[in-house]
Amino acid sequence: MKAIVYSRYGGPEVLEVREVPEPKLGPESVLIDVKTVSVNPVDWQTAAGHLDSRFDVHFPVIPGWDVAGVVARVGPTVTEFTAGDEVIGYVREDSIGRGTYAERVAAPLRTIARKPAGLSWEQAAAVPIAGLTAYQSLVHALRTGPGDTVLIQAAAGGVGSFAVQIGVALGARVIGTASAPNHDYLRRLGAEPVAYGPGLDERVRALAPHGVTAILDMYGGEALTASLGLLNDASKGRVVSLTNDGVLENGGTFVFARPSATDLQQLSRMVESGVLVPEVSTVMDLTDAAEAFRLSQTGHVRGKIILRVAD
Structure with a gap:
């Protein structure tokens, strides 16, 4: 599958598009066909090495923790979701290496919730982190x-x-x-x-x-x-x-946001009730991730930058 990766710390220039193996699916995880991901300051801060003292890092790294997409398969113990379900997730693991800037993501159940009804894929990816x-x-x-x-x-x-x-x-x-x-x-x-x-x-x-x-x-x-x-x-x-x-x-x-399916479900309900409206500032293709990093680094973005992985 296609993914954005970096093999050393640095700025946007270290990002590259690469073919990587599809992630393995754990018993309590779902495999997601990714539609969109959100760019967050923590993504380029991590790539620059700023979180090296807090997380074990395994190169090459696929950046990103936000995701919106469709469940392709579920692990053998999963009963909460089935193939075809639309989901959003804050897919942060205990170490850094396998992120969401990719065509497919394996997401533990604790990190995902159903996509709010009525949201575009771009808006949906803006919600989690x-x-x-x-x-x-x-x-x-x-x-x-x-x-x-x-x-x-x-x-x-x-x-x-x-x-x-x-x-x-x-x-x-x-x-x-x-x-x-x-x-x-x-x-x-x-x-x-x-x-x-x-x-x-x-x-x-x-x-x-x-x-x-x-x-x-x-x-x-x-x-x-x-x-x-x-x-x-x-x-x-x-x-x-x-x-x-x-x-x-x-x-x-x-506060460093914790993955929480319960909190994510509550956010989805608030979006569906009209209390929350995600603000999307810019939409780019996944292959433009380096440019998205540069834009985020300006610190003058209203709302969220979204990368489109698949239509």
């Missing part, structure tokens, strides 16, 4: 609900777009940082937009004079440190960072 990261941050880590005022950093991006919609659905007031061209977009999602960068404290306090009750941080560093002062006195420690585990020192939570 970004949706799970936002959902697990707001629901499990921050326990967001009515009465909360949540500050979401990078609110127009892949995770941020989901986080805004989930926060609103949970009954929270959402303030989202973004560049000026994305402010109308955030308003459509239900957030109150503010510009990121120097002076953020003053701009947020103009909207919430008594501070916010929760923060979802996607920048780390100085942006995280500066925003901690926006938490009101009763909400110290209600901060999640997706980039900096140093947040633990401030009583916060570091």
Whole structure:
């Protein structure tokens, strides 16, 4: 089968199209004919070696963890799915080597759920990692609900777009940082937009004079440190960072999305009910993966970049 692979760490230039063996199918897995995959910053960060201290890596690596496609075969113990079922998945294993940028993917049951009805394949692939990261941050880590005022950093991006919609659905007031061209977009999602960068404290306090009750941080560093002062006195420690585990020192939570069929099913229900609408910014062919990496690395993408594997 055809796949994107890299045999050494580096930038987009290390990616190549190669014929590789079809993945073996475990007893509690399904084999998926891949339709689309989503490009996430963690994909090119992994290829650059940034996760080498956290995961065993087996070269050559097929990148990618998001997938949408059709079940081709099921393992001998699988009763939840049959051939022909349409599924989505966050197919992250305990080591890095066998990813989703390929024509076929073997996915453990814990990583997949049924594709939301009515979504295009491009929209479907946008849901798993970004949706799970936002959902697990707001629901499990921050326990967001009515009465909360949540500050979401990078609110127009892949995770941020989901986080805004989930926060609103949970009954929270959402303030989202973004560049000026994305402010109308955030308003459509239900957030109150503010510009990121120097002076953020003053701009947020103009909207919430008594501070916010929760923060979802996607920048780390100085942006995280500066925003901690926006938490009101009763909400110290209600901060999640997706980039900096140093947040633990401030009583916060570091979130790295976990594969969860249960959470993924809940996201599918939210999409089907109209609460969540995946935002797709760009669609490319699988063979354009290097260019997709370069685009993602700019950090100025609204929504998700999708690679089309099969029609």
